[in-house]
Amino acid sequence: MDRVLEPIVRRKLSTEVFERLKTMITSGALKPGDQMPSERELMERFGVGRPAIREGMQALANLGLLTIQHGERARVTEPTPASLFGQVDDAAQILLSTSPAALDHLKEARIFLERGIVRQAAERAGASDIAALRAILAEQRAVLGDAETFIAADMRLHARIAAIPGNPIFAAAARSMLGWLRQYHTEMLIWTGKENLTLVEHEEIVEAIARADADAAETAMVRHLERSRALYVHQGA
Structure with a gap:
């Protein structure tokens, strides 16, 4: 042997x-x-x-x-799922800061995740969920012109949608992606006047969820995220 x-x-x-x-x-x-x-x-x-x-x-x-x-x-x-994703925050930021390709991959992954989440949100949302989404929309409408507050409300809306299905991994993953992307958000949103377009897109998403129309919610979410991809720019770009 x-x-x-x-x-x-x-x-x-x-x-x-x-x-x-x-x-x-x-x-x-x-x-x-x-x-x-x-x-x-x-x-x-x-x-x-x-x-x-x-x-x-x-x-x-x-x-x-x-x-x-x-x-x-x-x-x-x-x-918890949140603490699990929190462990990779630093590594994710390093990866994103050193690789423009990683930022593109993250934006693509976000679309893949959120299009599935919003379908489940449309299928499972209750009256309190719809009310919460509409309240965030009202807040966002009230701060038009204030870039920082407007973007913060934008992130809260997406995070609230991700919470509706009741899967903590969905919610944690969506929140982490939003956090990783935040530092790459440009003020293009304000100075090109696209904040009003963002509000219209958000309203379309929320109303599709309110109607329990999963197909319309997915279509509206993908259209919104595809259009807003250009708002996230690598520092070296």
Whole structure:
């Protein structure tokens, strides 16, 4: 029988601490809301120093599994789709800032996602959802000419539509994409007078949702997003 060399890789102590603490959380030994043992307890339990404990716990916090506040014990956090997408915010911003192609890919992905979301929104929206969308439209109409506030209302409308289907992954993905795109939004919206066109397009989308017309809602959303693609421009463009 041939012997296969399988070297044992020595890992950093903080990596071992991270793995053990993660197992305590994923196994249910520690549940969301529970306090973590003190640093001293963990040092004694694992036989390591304070730096390894702190590095391991920070790695868990970076994954959204722990909340660390100064002067208090860390607490176990329940992972959510929002926290999951939040973990890639920095990486997404770096990718977008260094690659014009990545921005085009993101705009295309947004259209792909939102055309499906708006269909489900049209099929599932209740009276309170329609009222909320119309209220955001009224806010947006009231701030015509104020670019920053107008764009913020625009993002709230899209985020509210994404919340209607009741799938937290849809909502988290849509919010993240909106956040990643935000820094590339130009003021072309205002100085070309396209804010009024945006309002008309938003009204078409909302009214199609109100009629429970999934086909019309999808068509209106795609037309709106295809037209507004030009408003998001890479800094190097």
